[in-house]
């Protein structure tokens with residue numbers, strides 16, 4: 001079923017993954033309404049060129065009256081909910097915005113979606129809700145055991161979505177994604193941080209000895225999987241989405257430095273992040289059985305990402321000032 005006539009309201013559609021979803025869905029002919037607060041992480045540049053296919057509302061999902069007015073006007077039939085505070089390190093320094101947007105904001109969005117009778121609500125969650133796994137992979141039935149305030153806020157939102165499905169028969173489905181990378185990622189996440197620092201010949205910080213393992217999913221593959229769940233995912237279900245490309249962080253960093261033709265001596269090991277999960281791994285057979293599989297392997301994806309960042313260095317550097325103000329403030333207070 002292609003919900004071609006369906007109007008999709010996308011929260012967080014000016015963010016990294018949300019904007020890729022919006023670009024793909026708009027190209028397929030969906031009618032799209034984007035709701036985004038444009039926090040430090042949001043940027044309309046990501047959806048530039050799609051203005052004729054998208055309606056944009058600068059709005060906070062925590063503001064119920066504003067959200068209600070948007071629903072009343074637009075009457076979306078499906079919701080894809082990406083909006084979140086998404087950076088683990090920030091949640092360690094201040095959990096409050098994570099509780100507000102990721103939990104309270106989700107509850108407000110659920111209530112308004114119920115009120116207006118949406119047909120399908122796709123909630124975007126994370127592999128981090130499961131906690132770490134030393135061997136094997138998490139299935140959708142694995143218990144949640146989040147270890148960071150970010151992961152705990154995402155797990156709480158998942159539980160709310162589940163409770164609304166069970167209690168109210170609310171038509172929701174949850175997607176839990178592994179680490180994404182690709183064009184337009186904000187340069188506080190590992191891969192763009194490494195690229196930006198290395199291009200400026202600065203030291204590249206790596207937590208502990210870089211032994212943590214992440215499963216890297218190229219962002220266009222993630223958005224395709226979410227589209228598939230929107231179209232074919234069964235209500236009340238959870239779907240994991242990961243790539244199977246597991247890498248130790250140190251190997252990811254070395255791969256990027258090699259692509260950038262920079263010396264590995266730029267690597268600087270720094271004190272580990274508190275509560276740092278050693279490894280995540282997702283069993284994605286349930287989503288694969290719907291017909292999805294990743295198209296971009298790690299070698300290709302890292303090459304494409306480095307190339308995009310080289311071509312868009314101005315965009316990356318435009319984020320540096322705000323980032324350094326933020327980190328100076330955080331470190332002054334710790």
Ligand SMILES: NC(=O)c1ccc[n+]([C@@H]2O[C@H](COP(=O)([O-])OP(=O)(O)OC[C@H]3O[C@@H](n4cnc5c(N)ncnc54)[C@H](O)[C@@H]3O)[C@@H](O)[C@H]2O)c1
Nearest residue numbers: 012014015016017037038039041042060061083084086180
């Ligand atoms: N990036 C990853 O590797 C990854 C992996 C798994 C799951 N996820 C989840 O996917 C979703 C998108 O992640 P991302 O990396 O694109 O995040 P992002 O930080 O790049 O984008 C988040 C977007 O949400 C918007 N936003 C934040 N608070 C808001 C609010 N109160 N009201 C309205 N808009 C608000 C921001 O302006 C931004 O555009 C998140 O829910 C995240 O938890 C991300």
